[in-house]
Amino acid sequence: MWYSEYVKNNKEAFLNKVVSISNQLGINPNWLMFVMYWESGLNPAIRNKYSGATGLIQFMPATATALGTSVSALANMSNVEQLDYVYKYYRPYAGRMNNLYDVYLVTFFPAALGKADNWVLQTSSLSPRIIAEQNPAIDLNKDKQITVGEFKRYVNLKKKDLH
Structure with missing residues (x-):
């Protein structure tokens, strides 16, 4: 899987969950890995000092709130735990993301x-x-x-x- 060598913690559980949520979303897991790598380096705690965006897909503070959490809570989650919110973010777009560009556009x-x-x-x-x-x-x-x-x-x- 693309960028899997950059997963620092819980590698097997993380990659298995990426595959699982990608299957539920109807997307290629490589697309999700690509976006997470370029947004965060696969670091669930990383935070943008200008926007406050945090985590694997750089959740904006308002987005985190809309998903029922906060950027502080996201930053304290493991990479595997944070994937639940990655899934929750993409779920409304399931069936409409047909390529890597679509997945990244939904993110950005x-x-x-x-x-x-x-x-x-x-x-x-x-x-x-x-x-x-x-x-x-x-x-x-x-x-x-x-x-x-x-x-x-x-x-x-x-x-x-x-x-």
Whole structure:
């Protein structure tokens, strides 16, 4: 399985649970491992000092609350325990994630799932410019907006790092 050598604790239980929840979600477990590796290095306690995002898929504080927990609680969970919340996060999208891009889009910007490659990431409260400024590595052409296609190209750059 992709990136399995980076699992530091509970390796067998963690990988078995990744396979189990991936099967329940109807996705390839490699897709989930890819996202967790690039979001957290598979470290369930890692926290973004700017946004407060925490854990395997970098749960935002409001997302953690919506899932019935907190980023503090997530940071104190084992990698295996935190997978319950990873599953809970993705469950509403089961059956609509058809490839690695979809899984990563649901993680990064769920409103973009199913949108055309030219769709610009934005919401009523987040302008394209703010999203691009907060994610400069994804704004590949530096035009102060991120499209779905640009996000896919960003993921492809990460895929080149697979061994």
